[in-house]
Amino acid sequence: MFADRVLSGMRPTGKLHLGHYHGVIKNWTSLQNEHECLFMVADWHALTTNYDEVGIIEKSIWDMVIDWLAAGVDPEKATIFIQSKVPQHAELHLALSMVTPLGWLERVPTYKDQIDKLSHKDLTTYGFLGYPLLQAADILIYKAGRVPVGEDQVPHIELTREVARRFNHLYGREPNFEELAKAAVKKMGKAGKEFDQLRVRYLQDGDGEALLKARELLGASQNLGAIDGERLLGYLENKGKIILPEAEALLTEASKMPGLDGQKMSKSYGNTITMREEPAAVSKKIRAMPTDPARVRRTDAGDPAKCPVWQLHQVYTDSATREWVQAGCTSAGIGCLECKQPVIEGVLKEQQPMFERAQQYLDNPQLVKDIVADGCARAGKIAQDTMREVREAMGLGY
Template sequence: MADRILSGMRPTGKLHLGHYHGVIKNWVEMQHAHDCLFMVADWHALTTAYDDVSVIEASIWDMVIDWLAAGVDPDKATVFIQSRVPEHAELHLALSMITPLSWLERVPTYKDQIEKLSTKDLGTYGFLGYPLLQAADILVYRASQVPVGEDQVPHIELTREVARRFNHLYGREPNFEELAKAAIKKMGKSGKELEKLRTRYLQDGDAEALLAAREVLIGSQNIGAADRERLLGYLENKGKIILPEPEAKLTEASKMPGLDGQKMSKSYGNTITLREAPESVTKKVRAMPTDPARVRRTDAGDPAKCPVWQLHQVYTDETTREWVQAGCKSASIGCLECKQPVIDGVLREQQPMFERAQQYLDNPNLVREIVADGCSRARAHASETMREVRDAMGLGY
């Protein structure tokens, strides 16, 4: 059973090369090995941009085209819009009934964002609750892994705590033991092995036995999803695992610097967009600041003090970087000469993106069909989860 991975982005404008190197390149690799769901997080966009919604709709379609242009394959991954799957909101509401307020107030990004965006009134219920909406986004698909950077790990920890609390409150069915034993019987020989491993874990605290038991359970073909979730809880002497706890899949921070040497970010105005015109890319890179010591062409410089050198780390090979080091320090090459291989590298990376994007620009209905199909597939997963959640919470009538 392949890991299910959920990841998403808020539609806040055109994507830039920082997004590509930090997030989308990783998605493109993961889609070949995992069951991936990639979400346009439009409700999340409203948590901070509720007073100006004009950018959201146009940004949604631009962003999806950027994803497809960058190599996301709708035949391999599910691309969908969060607000088109109302089960996200329903699970968010259900989880809000059991989540202590203090859990939300201690999420590090809550106070951090309020300070950073001090010009906005973020004293809203939606902003306080956005980590819980994020938890619902993950749990409604029972995603086993969520790709995040270091700063987002506390959000996954909150998601795990909420899932644990939910399972503790609602996972104990009246006839749980009987149902679990009946499921083990269905497993035949592997059921007996499962019982032995469970005993080793519960009696001796053998953590390896628990891992081995989970492997046996995942590999069993004789039981359905409900029995599998029931037995996951039974292994640890808990109730049925209705909402599995996801793991944070740590991703490397984007190494993509902006045009001024800082992190590439729209708020710094130092970006190159994914599908920026070649002449604009050329103009921007040529205008980049360089080592302040190189006032004249004949002055020697130090690549370590130059933002262009950081782009060489991403876009040029070892031979070119040696040429830059030698040429800059001896003043045998000028700054424009040094910038040209970077320009060539960026344009080379963007070329297939332009080619992939063209069919969607020529026929916007194609994008809408991909998203409609993705929403339908996402909703099928989410509906199944919500059926079990409603039953567990006594709302299955």
């Protein structure tokens, strides 16, 4: 069963910054200890908007993977791979495009939003329209049960669920499905009888608790192979075989990492600190940050709420330091450079282990390539198994 499998990825479009770390990668380092995780370099996705800037992609891939490893992503616990090196992503994308209504793609909220934001580019391309379906293929090819996303990406997961549901409805009815399902129930042993009872309670009475308990029984069964497990998931709800399971959105908090100007940290705003920025550059950037406009002179009192540096204090300093800043700023007891120093120290302290972890990969780049090659092989094995089922279901198994 695949409910515990996590799939996430990032596009290689430049150096990663601390907003990426706090918004995505820090969460990955926790998830890898609790779930089976696959972390994808989404290079095909980079082409949907950067099709005319391909020179940056290759270097960005290796820089980005080193940043992941430097931040604590562990290749012994998680699979790190490159999307385009697993061609089954593209094959499933093509297969799903045969059954996905055009209107489903056009209504994805980020489609028109991105076209407006990137109005300087021609995004009236098939690839850009279809990128949510490629995202769906990324998830479904691994039968991932959980996908960590922010609220703005939830519609993409809903589309993925709709596509999986439609695919299973069209292609999930095997010949002799009932007989195969009943044979699979027998393989569960004593738990099979309880499964049958729970199934009846759900189908006859709409008992949602019975449905959940039956799913738990399936997940705990040691006697079922993956195909039988998928078959019984469909049988449980009086459907066909679940070839492509529906993923759940694993909501993540929005990054609390503000940029140097107080806006969201973003490369497009030019307000970033990269994950492995040199200490001298970090210090220079933070010391040059704007502060409360009311503090024209050192003796002028200020308001931390109007100062971008105060937002960084929320991330990098403790409550005692923040009390000191609050008192010192509002009374003009401290200057802005004094206020910034604890933030500089906090950022450098966070980055220090990243530099230490990254160094072995910078000294020996082949280590990174070996990690990715191994991850691509592991991901490819899962993807091949899924595509074998998809081809057979669609009548292409000859």
